[in-house]
Amino acid sequence: MRLTESFMLAFQNIRTAKFRAFLTMLGIIIGISSVMVIIGLGNGMENYMTDMFQSMGTNTLTVTLTGRGTSRELSVDDLEQIVAENSTFLQELSPTVTFHGTVKVGKETLDSTSVTGVGERYFDIKSYELEQGRSLRYSDMANRTQVCVVGNYIDEVWYGGRSVGQSIRIGGTVFTIVGVLEQELDTMDEGGTDDAVYIPYTTAARRSGLGTVSSFLVTITSEDLADSATEVLENALYQRLRSEDAYLVISLAQILDIMKEMINVMITILAVIAAISLVVGGVGIMNIMLVSVSERTREIGIRKALGAKERYILTQFVIEAAVISALGGIIGIAFGYALSSVATVAIEALLQVNMAVTPTLYSISLAFGASAAIGIIFGFLPARKAAILNPIDALRYD
Numbered sequence: 001m002r003l004t005e006s007f008m009l010a011f012q013n014i015r016t017a018k019f020r021a022f023l024t025m026l027g028i029i030i031g032i033s034s035v036m037v038i039i040g041l042g043n044g045m046e047n048y049m050t051d052m053f054q055s056m057g058t059n060t061l062t063v064t065l066t067g068r069g070t071s072r073e074l075s076v077d078d079l080e081q082i083v084a085e086n087s088t089f090l091q092e093l094s095p096t097v098t099f100h101g102t103v104k105v106g107k108e109t110l111d112s113t114s115v116t117g118v119g120e121r122y123f124d125i126k127s128y129e130l131e132q133g134r135s136l137r138y139s140d141m142a143n144r145t146q147v148c149v150v151g152n153y154i155d156e157v158w159y160g161g162r163s164v165g166q167s168i169r170i171g172g173t174v175f176t177i178v179g180v181l182e183q184e185l186d187t188m189d190e191g192g193t194d195d196a197v198y199i200p201y202t203t204a205a206r207r208s209g210l211g212t213v214s215s216f217l218v219t220i221t222s223e224d225l226a227d228s229a230t231e232v233l234e235n236a237l238y239q240r241l242r243s244e245d246a247y248l249v250i251s252l253a254q255i256l257d258i259m260k261e262m263i264n265v266m267i268t269i270l271a272v273i274a275a276i277s278l279v280v281g282g283v284g285i286m287n288i289m290l291v292s293v294s295e296r297t298r299e300i301g302i303r304k305a306l307g308a309k310e311r312y313i314l315t316q317f318v319i320e321a322a323v324i325s326a327l328g329g330i331i332g333i334a335f336g337y338a339l340s341s342v343a344t345v346a347i348e349a350l351l352q353v354n355m356a357v358t359p360t361l362y363s364i365s366l367a368f369g370a371s372a373a374i375g376i377i378f379g380f381l382p383a384r385k386a387a388i389l390n391p392i393d394a395l396r397y398d
């Protein structure tokens with residue numbers, strides 16, 4: 001018997017018992033769609049986290065000087081020299097100083113507005129674009145000028161879009177607004193990225209009473225070199241400070257890789273749990289094929305009496321089981337796509353997060369291959385039972 005005839009007989013037998021075949025496929029359908037949605041959810045989470053970390057700057061290293069374990073100091077010029085000496089890995093540098101001071105516009109206090117002291121290259125490092133006015137300059141750092149650049153939220157809400165040249169009071173000191181940044185987020189909220197003020201780091205260090213800068217933002221030449229850049233920077237800092245406790249270097253790219261690994265482990269565990277239903281579906285296929293063998297015992301006896309060999313009978317029943325499982329896999333893939341779309345809409349509506357549940361071609365291929373393999377594996381025992389039937393006993397079967 002040719003394979004095409006076996007496939008035709010398989011489809012014919014499925015058509016004669018459509019409802020029973022569908023119930024047999026149900027375990028496969030649920031298992032395949034569950035695995036697809038879980039893997040798609042993992043891909044969505046990974047893409048969302050990648051976008052979120054990239055917006056924060058995965059090409060940057062954050063350096064914090066703790067001062068522990070050493071009496072040595074590291075100035076901004078020292079760190080500038082380290083960056084210049086390792087230009088293969090390190091690119092730009094900006095000191096950062098968190099300034100804790102009350103922000104006032106007129107008599108109104110802006111409780112949620114953040115104030116950060118930054119260098120003249122900070123906006124390039126963060127890929128912030130100016131909408132109005134100018135950026136902070138080196139002369140502002142050198143002269144500790146009382147000027148600032150504000151986020152779009154402050155410009156629109158408190159100044160009606162005309163903040164350049166206006167005054168804002170920070171920590172009791174009047175600053176002149178010289179620039180406005182473009183809107184960063186789709187929606188501007190109080191306390192968000194656009195609700196921020198940036199002043200020269202030298203001014204922030206003096207006004208905060210620290211006098212020194214202990215935090216820096218350093219860009220790397222490539223995200224692929226994040227590990228090497230971190231190692232180079234740590235070695236250079238150790239050469240100057242002679243204590244590993246005196247500094248801390250954090251790479252967002254490395255943190256992102258760790259987070260991705262954690263997500264992949266979690267998704268793999270959930271996918272394995274969901275795949276248990278595939279085994280249940282396989283047991284259902286084996287059960288229904290055993291029933292089919294019992295129902296078609298006389299047919300098998302007649303075919304063997306007419307000269308059909310055991311391998312032909314075996315092939316026919318294995319193919320029939322594989323077809324049932326594969327059809328269940330195809331339906332499961334379609335159902336998985338539909339569930340993924342529903343899950344995407346539900347996540348956006350309930351969590352207000354723009355995260356798409358996206359099954360990959362790999363997960364679809366894996367799902368279909370698994371469904372067909374399950375049909376073959378769990379269909380072999382009933383097929384073997386049919387193949388070894390004694391034709392005389394089969395013909396006498398009632």
